[in-house]
Amino acid sequence: MTHDHKPLMTDKSRLTIGYLDDNLQNDFHNNVLIGIAEAAAELDVNIIRFGYYSSHIAYKFSHQVHMVLDHISQYQLDGLIFLGWTQAGPMYNEAMFMERFAGLPMLSMGTIFEKIPSVYFSGDEYISRITRHLIEEHGLRKIAYIEHHRPDNRRDFYDKEMREAGLADPALYVSADLLTGLDQDERNRKALSILLDERGVEIEAIVTLQIIEAGYLIDELERRGLRVPEDVAVVTYEDSHDGRFATPGRSTVYFPWRELGYMGCRYVTRLLRSGHIPMVDQINRMGRVHYRESCGCLPHYVQTGAAGTCQQQDIPLDQAADEVIEAMAAQLARRHQRAELNFSVLIHAFITACGQRDEKLFLQPLVQQMAGISNKARINEVIASLRSQLYPWLLHRQDDFLWGGDLLMQAQTLVQERSACL
Template sequence: MLHHQHKKKRFTIGFLSANVAFDVESLLFQGMRQAAEKYGVNLVYISQLENENLDSFKHLSDLHGMRLENNLNKSDNRLQASSKYDKLQTIVKNFAIDGLIFIGWSKDAEDSNIHLLQQAFENIPIISVGKDIDNITSVYTHGSQYISELTKHLIEEHLCRNIALIAPRKFDKRIDRFIDTMQAYQIYDQNIVIDKEIEGINDSVMRINAAFNILFNERQADIDAVIVMTASEGKYALEYLQDRGIRVPEDIKLVCYEDHPSIAYSSPSLTTIDYPFEKLGYSSGETLVRLLNEGKAPLLTEIPTKIVYRDSCGCSINSAPRFEYDTVFYNSENASVVDLAAHLSSLFPSLNINFDKVINTFLADIKEEKTDAFLPILQDELKRHNHEYRETTLQEFINALKEATFPYYSDNELYNIRAEKIWFAAKYIVKDFSNHQTILDFISTDKINKVLKAINQSFMSAYSLPKIIHVMENAMTWLKIPSCFLHLSKNEQLHDDSLVFSYYDDETKNISEKQVADVFAHFVNRKREERFDLVVMLHSLNQSETALIVMEPGENQTNTLISYWVQIIAALKGAFLMDESQELIKKLAYYADTDPLTKLFNRRFFYRSLKSAIKKEQPFSIFYIDVDGFKPVNDMYGHAAGDDLLQQIAGRITFILGKTSYPLEHELLYGNAKANAIFRLGGDEFTVLFNSTDPIEIEAYVKKLIRFIELPYSINGQHKSVISCSVGISSFPADSNDLESLLKKADTALYCAKKLKNTFQIYSSIN
C-alpha cells in the first residue's frame, strides 16, 4: 500500500473528474467537501474537459431547463490517454496533491487505461469511488443487487411479467443481474431488452425515443413495465409515455436508477434506486484521509443504499417505511445520550446537526420536562445549516433517531403515546422542509441559469482576450466566485507568464505590475496556511494552446462552474478562431496580390498601391522596367529556364531597389513584403515605386540596377550574359498628380529607352 513517508501538516486530496456533464459528480464532490472540511484537508477537483464531455454536458443541462450555446469546434480530436495523464501529473505536482480519487466506472478505470492511471500516480495513493476495482482501494455500492431487488418487486408486488430494460450507455453488471432475475422467474424476453440497438446515442431524449420506437413500432412489444438507468432518462421516458397516451402506472410501470428532484416531484413521482453519490463521496474522502494518515485503510468499503418506492410502480409515496430496531441500542439500557449522538453522527456524517441537543430535547419533551421544544429545535437545526438535505436522508435520520431513543421510553405507555405524536409531526416537518428546500433549489437554479445566460450573451460578443477578461471580471461578482485564475500556455506549467486573469480578495489583480507578478504563487502559498477547496479545469483550445482555470467554488455547485467554464472555452475558441481567420485573410490577400512565380506584388496590387501613394501626396517616382532579350532565352532554353531567369531578375531588382522603394502601407499586407514596393506586371515587365524624385539619386540607383541586370545568369547550370533592361521613369507630383497621366509618362519614357536598350530615360529629360 502506497503512503507518504513525510507526513504533512495539512494534506491535499484530488478528485479526478470522469465526465463533468453528470449531476452525480456534483454530489460526489459535495460529499468529499464535507469530508475534507471535517478532517481539515484541502480538496482539488480536477477536470480535463474535452469536447466529447461538452456535448454530453449540453444535453444533461436540459434536466435543469438550461441549454448552453457555444461555438466549440466539434472536430477536435480527443487527447491520447498518455498525453492526458502527462497533463494531470503536472496539475497534481503544481498543487502538491497527496492522494487522488477517481471514478470507478470512468474511462480511466477501463482495462486499457487503468495501468496508465496507476503508472502516472504511482507515488501517491489512489482510490476508486463508485466501483470496486481489483487491488485498488475502493468505495462502492452494489448497484446491480438493487436492480435485481427492483425487478423482483415489479414481479412479486405488481405481478409484472413483460418488463423491458433500456440498458445503460456502457455494459455493466446491472444488465446481467436483470437478465438473471428474469430468467429465474422464467419470464426473460430478449426482444424487450434494448441495448446494442441504441449504442452510440448519447443524448438522453434521443435514446429514449429510439428505444420506445423499437419497442412499440418495430417490435410491437406488449410490455407492462420498463426500467431505465438514469434519472434524466426516467424523466424523458415518463414524458414520452404520457405524450403517447400511456398511463403510468396504470398501463405501464416505470422505474429508474438514480434519484433527482425532477423525478421525485414529477406526476407521478418515479420509483428509483437512491444511489448514494454524496455518501460515496464522503466515504471516499474519509478513506483517503485515513490512508494518508495511517498508511492503511480497508481495501473495500461498501456503501448501502435502498429503493425509494413511489407512485410510478403502483406504490404509494406516502406509505410508511418499515421500522427496524438497532439491536445495539435496543438491548443497551445504559447507553448514554453521548453514545447515541456519536452513533447518529457516524450514520449521518453529512448532517451537521447538534445530535446531543436534539436527543436531550426529545427525551425532555416526552417526559414533559419541556413543552413542545423538540419540533421547533428540529426545524431550527435543519434551517440553520442551510444544507441541501435530501428527503430520503432526513427520513432515515428520523427513523434512526426513533430507533436509538426507543429503549428510553419503551416500557412507559404514556411516553410511547407522546413519542408517536412527535414522530408523526417530525415526519411532516422533514417532508415540508425538503419540499421547501427543493423549491428554493429550483428558484436558485433558475436565478443562476439567468445569470449564466446573461454571461453567455456577453461572451458571444467578446472576440478578443481583453473583452473576454472584462466579461470574466463582471462574472466573478454575479456568480460569487471567491477567486479565479486563468492560464493560457503552451503547456500546463502554471508559470506567471501564462497567467492572463487573476481575481481574489474581491478584485482583479493587475498581473502586468511587477509587485504582483507572482500573484498566483502568492495566493496558493497563502491558501496553504488555511484549508481550501479548488476547482481546476483544463482544456486544449487547439494543437498548441491550452487553457487552465483555477477557481474556489464558494457556494456554487460544480455544474455551475462547469457551465461558466464551457462559456469561457467557447469565447476563447471564438477569439482564437477570429485571430486565425484574420491571419488567413491576410495570407489570402497577400497571395491574391502576389505574383506566384517571383513572389513580388502583381499588377492588381500595383494599381492599388499607386492610388494609395498619390492620396498621401508624398513625392515618389515610378520605374518602368522592361527586360531586353528575354524572349530568345525562353524560346531557346524552354519555359522552365525562362521562369528561373525571371526569379533571378526579381531577386536582383529587390536587392538593388528594395531598401529605397516606397514604404507601402496596407492592412492586408503580410510579412516583410510590405517593405518592398516592387511589382511584376506580367511577362518580363517590372515596376518599382522609388521613394525619391531627386534626379541625381534616381540616376545613381537606376545605373546600378542596369549594370546588375546585365551580369551573367545561371541558365541550365551555365553562366551566360544574355539579357539587359530598359527603364522609363516619371515622378509624382513633378510630372503629374494624376494616376493615368503619371503611368502614361513613365511608359513614354520607357519607349524612348527601349530604342537604345540597356539604358534609362527620365520623362522630364525628354526634349
C-alpha cells in the first residue's frame, strides 16, 4: 500500500522539513537526529528541529503541547517528520493535529497511523528471540517481565515464548499500572519488591524494556545481595554506550534509532519530490540482539578461546599461503559487512609486524583505515574476530602467540576508542 501526495512544485533551492522531537538528553534521540541530518545532507534539504519538554513532563502541562504546535505553525514548511509517540503528536491529539497541519505532507517515525505514512521498528520478534535465548541457551525458567510504562504488544511475544516452553506464570509479570507515577529508579525498586517481597517469586531472569532502567534494576538486585548474572540474569531493550561499557555489559535488543531517522528523512523527501512512498516501512531488518555478560554470555573475545574452538595449525602464520590469508579476510568481511575495513591489508600488516616485532607496522594501517570509516561503521568486535582467525596459526610458536596477543590487545583499545566516537 502506498501513500500519495501531489509532488511539491517550488522554485526554492532547498526543501525545508520540520522535525518534532522531545527534549531528552540521551543516546536515542541524539541518534535519531544524527540519522535525519545524514539523510538531509545527502538529499540537500533543510531540517528545522522543534523540541519541547519531554513527553512525561508534557503529560502534566498540556499547554506545552499547544505552544510547540503554535510555534511550528509559524514556519513555511514543505513537510513534517515527528516521533510517533510524542505527546504533541497525533497519538494523543489526532483531531487537533490533523486539522492544524491539514495539507502538509507528514511522516511518523516509530508509530503507525491510519492516515499518515510511517517508518517504524517492531521489536516484537526480538523480545521473542531474547526470551527464547534465556530459555534455550541458559536453561532459565523463572523469567520475569517488567512492562514498559507505555504498554504495547511486546508483552504478547514474551507470553508466547513462555507458554510454548511451558513456563507461563502470571506471578512473573509486573504490569505498568502497578508502577504508575514513579521515576525510573523508584519504578525498578517497586517492581522487584512486588516480585520478591509481595509475591515471593524466586526469579532467575528479568526482561526489562529500557536499558536505562536495566541499570537501576541491576543496582537494586545487587543491593539485595543478588549478583548479575550469577543469581539473576537481566536482558533489556535499546542499546547505548552505557550498556556496552557497563559492568556487566547489558544483553539487549539493538533499536535502530539512527536508521529510523535516516529512513524517515529520506521517505518524506521522496514524498515531496515524487508524490509516492510506501504507507508503512517496517525496518525490522535493521535490528539485532547483542548478547553480553548480563544474561550470562561470555564476551565475544573470551568466548572463542573458552569454547575450545582454537585448534593449532600445522605451520606458523608467516608460512600460510596467500589463498588462505584471502579466505580468512573474506570470512571476516562477511561477518563484519558494516566495518568498512580492508581485512586482507590488515592481516598482511599483522604478519609483517609479527615478523619484524614492530607493532607500528600493524597499528598504523589500522588507525589509517579507521580514520576513513563513516559514522555508520560497526567495528567494536572486529579485533575479537581477527583474533579467532589468527590464534590457531600463532599457537605454532609461543613467542608469536604472546607477542601477537599483546599486539591485538593494543589494537582492541584503539578500536574501542574509535568506536566510541561513531
